[in-house]
Amino acid sequence: MITGFNTDIKHNEKVYHIQTEDKGLANPYIESLVYVGGEILASKKTSYLDKVKEGISETEIGTLMEHQHRTMIAAIKRGKFDSLVVAPGKKTITQTGKTVEASSVAQATVEQPSEDKTLDQVILDYLAAEAESEHLELSILSPCDFVSGQSVEMRIAARKSLSQTAIEAAQIEVKMISTVEPPRVLFRGLTTGDGTLPIRFNIPLFNEGTAAVIIAAHSPLGNDEVKQLVKRKK
DSSP: OOOOEEEEEEETTEEEEEEEEEOOTTSOEEEEEEEETTEEEEEEEEEOHHHHHHOOOHHHHHHHHHHHHHHHHHHHHTTTTGGGOOOTTOEEEOTTSOEEEHHHHHHHHHHSOOSSOOHHHHHHHHHHHHHHSOOEEEEESSOOOOBTTOEEEEEEEEEETTTOOBOTTOEEEEEEEESSSOOEEEEEEEOOTTSEEEEEEEOOOOSSSOEEEEEEEEETTEEEEEEEEOBOOO
16 A cells, blocks of 8 residues: 655645545546645546556556645645635625535535636646746655665755756755654755765664655755655565
């Protein structure tokens, strides 16, 4: 089983909860749900059936999940869902003259066809805008396996997305998350003048549940992270 993503984002005094999970090879699609106040505001489903036929690993599925989850978070931060949120308890008059609760209106906005942009269009618009703006981009220069109970040596790079200029002094944090234990920080450091940083850490041994290592980078230009699933030691 692949660990899902759950994130709370505060935007315009509202707390958005984003949940992304894989439905499994028997039902191969990735689903993201956006909640506000316990109500589902929007959903996004992406099928990877074509990749199943070709052969797809858990790592590749995890990468697809992470990409979709991060895209949803970024869309929220850019205000793409603001028009779907109505103040709690506020009454709204529909075209039929009936008064309904705000949460019902928000749901209807998502579920009923309209001339507004679809969620796919919103995400594509965001990706286009993101591609045109300079932001932090984190990459692993020396890929390796992440195995429970073993040490990892690797090198990462933090660069500007468009110019590929090195980002010096970006804060790097490596932590492990799992389904059975609280998050654990494994490494902290700063990138050097060429934007790179050698990393060495030990992955704790675990015998049950699933785990992943998250490598996160933070700088004034923005944040980025890479997630790697941890394999159990055979």
